[in-house]
Amino acid sequence: MSDFTFTIDGTEITAKEGQTIMDAADDAGIYVPRLCDHEGLRHQGGCRVCTVKADGRSVSACTQPAAPGLTVENETPHINKLRRDLVEMLFHEGNHLCPICEASGNCELQAMAYRLDMTAPTKFPYLEPCRPVDASHPDIALDTNRCISCGRCIRASQDVDGKGVFGYVGRGIHRHVAANGEDLSHTDAEVTDFAISSEVCPVGCIIRKRIGFATPIGEREFDKGLIGHKISAKRDD
Amino acid sequence: MTPQTTTTPDQGEVARICDAFQSDPHRMLDILRDVQDRFRWISRETIRTVAEKTALSEIAVEGVASFYAFLSQEPKGAVTIRLCDDIVDRFAGLPEVTEAFENELGIKIGETSADGAYSLEYTPCIGMCDQAPAAMINDIVLTALTPDKVREICEDLKGGKRPQDLVSHRFDDLTPYERAIRMVDNNIRHAGAVLLGTTPADAGLKKALDLTPHQIIDSIEASGLRGCGGAGFTSGRKWRFAAETPAERRVIICNADEGEPGTFKDRVLLTERPHLLIEGMTIAARAVGATEGIVYLRGEYVYLRELLQDVLDDRRARGLLGERIMGMAGFDFDVRLQLGAGAYICGEEGALISSCEGLPGEPKTRPPFPVTRGYLDLPTVVNNVETFCHAARIIDRGAEWFFEMGKKGSHGTKLFSVSGDCLNPGIYELPYGLSIRKLLELAGGEDAAAVLVGGPSGTMIARDTFHRELTFDDLATGGAIVIFSSNRNILEIVEYYMSFFVHESCGYCTPCRVGNVFLQKAVAKFRQGLANPADIEYLKDLSSTIIETSRCGLGMTSPNPILSTLENFPLIYSAMVKPSENRIRATFDIQSAIADARHLAKRRSHIFDKDFGE
């Protein structure tokens, strides 16, 4: 099969064989909101924020193969409501106190909340986890109280760094990210790893010691534009 | 394996356990199960040894060890007692049984005795709902427990008896089948024409040899057979997809995970018709060109392991498994047994495949579907126990014979597992299309106020709809029928089932991992009388988000206990809501909200403590 076309919110776009809906949308400059997916990493399909309707069926755009003639709904009030619910769930699952968080302004969860107009107090209860912070490593700390289980650190370490510093343990609401072995100091993690870079963790769990707040608040990534603006900019060109 | 009570596992022994599985990372679950049985826990050191032997990272091993409920990273008692705490058991006297165990052993639920002799814990439905309350004592199952029985059991254990001696003093002399039926009653209440009547040995397999793979698949498709595990996919089509996917190797997996609370029909087939099951799998192997088979047996059914192992050995010895089956050149197929370790989600076919591969039981991303890329990326057919048994009978008796039974769209017979408030709980093999009312008559459950069809992921119906029929188009079920009389508190039932889903969610995706916790909390609010009218809308709204965005069938059905009772028993919710008088939510308690702050500030509040400053 060669290239084919399908539509997203009425716009016809071209896709290549083997692309997911999200891959094809990215190429066409149409942003599908996402948290667990990241360019260059395997798809996980866990956060569900990329939920779209494909021929009327809800699917995750990051894992669903594009298909000829598919009709995809992306930015509809209904879908954005689902996404807002999911983002609220993630806020309530962890402990998020943005004003005192080093990630504020660079944080994809926070930016997604802005994009989805999550401005009023939310309806869900707070789960208030209390997970120990792993500060054993000389250069890196891991605070999973803010973790959204996107698994990006896990895949980045395995597939890009060739290491395996992180992994999931536990199940259900107790499932969480942990370091390989006893703690971070027992791993071969280095602050120069891709998995540790500011690009990988979408929130503020992986902390590079001594370089916090290097960029002042107000000049950070999402102080400059809504999350997704870089992808949509492609279309405006 | 003899459990040992020492708390430091001998790492040489751990390494030998790995060797027994060629240190194959795909056999991780078997390795960890054996380590757990032998040492009663999986220590950090053990994880390190297993990781080294299997060339995996420690975190990969820990991911598996921490996923399954029957594996433990803390030392468990040499005798681990797991009480089924399903709602059916609670209504059948579980609280008294629990209390008796706690008193006799001197430990609470969730604890291990200081000498490392006993652990006591709760576990979800173990498939003995027709003889509740039930428990597992290590690998042994005991049913119909009473406080008196518990006292006897504990005395015997303390007197040095092994768990198996509780079943019979001549346990070692019994055959695996005798052991199984001494532990667990079959309770076959109605035998139908297909499965529980007479089933001539391997008659279907003999006929399959004279058919081409195409003809077998055509026949299965023409019979109208649909999957008996709950989803009801047309079996012939599934087989055809796998057969048509180009591959060197293909795999047949039998789903014997039977985890849906209230379902225990596969338990009876595995006990009474194990040859028919393997016959069906062998026919499927010929139809799709598979050489490998796996029976995935839930950890709770470990008491059937020997029985099934014997059946496999016997069939190998008789040339019914292995190379050149029944002398036919090129017909090679063998089956291994894979034990689970306490995870309902492993009944979902992708999770089941992950588990067979030695991974945590997480569902796989679909597409690809197992028929094109399943176990180890090979085309894989996953069918329920009952589906394979039916297939063998269809090849023997012909598609038409099966098609004629039941109703349009739901052909043949079905095993129903009936439990709860009725006189005759047990197994009923009946043609599809029976009404709930008729089934209640047969089971002596005419007083039912509510019937749960298909388990918690199914539908709870009320008396005014008992005329509804058991078919795929009306009330679909993998077999569970749980009957509740008017004495039962529906909200208690709903809250229990929501806690079940919270416990069993794999945690991979946001809506199911987090949303179900919120649902459970919301139902608890109703039970406490703290809900307000808006909370009914909240339940519906949150449920629809979970259903629409979840990654697998668990999350897509987990709100069903709430949604089906909201629809069919609306009064139980509306009776519990109170509009709030002061616009403050009833759940909000300012005094407890400021307690921590008070404590930290070491003073009381100007505003909320009226006596401040006095």
Ligand SMILES: Cc1cc2nc3c(=O)[nH]c(=O)nc-3n(C[C@H](O)[C@H](O)[C@H](O)COP(=O)(O)O)c2cc1C
């Ligand atoms: C959460 C969940 C649990 C399931 N549990 C079982 C089970 O215990 N046994 C079973 O046969 N199918 C179970 N299924 C259905 C399987 O995914 C699959 O559809 C079935 O095994 C296919 O076999 P069948 O077509 O013969 O029914 C479950 C599905 C889900 C989503």
Ligand code: SF4
């Ligand atoms: S991780 Fe993001 S959302 Fe959470 S507290 Fe920090 S900035 Fe806020």
Ligand code: SF4
């Ligand atoms: S630590 Fe960060 S990158 Fe890793 S799973 Fe959690 S949120 Fe994602």
Ligand code: SF4
């Ligand atoms: S729906 Fe639940 S069980 Fe299924 S993948 Fe998501 S978290 Fe796991």
Ligand code: FES
């Ligand atoms: S981005 Fe697709 S599920 Fe997270």
Ligand code: FES
């Ligand atoms: S075994 Fe207890 S309800 Fe099924």
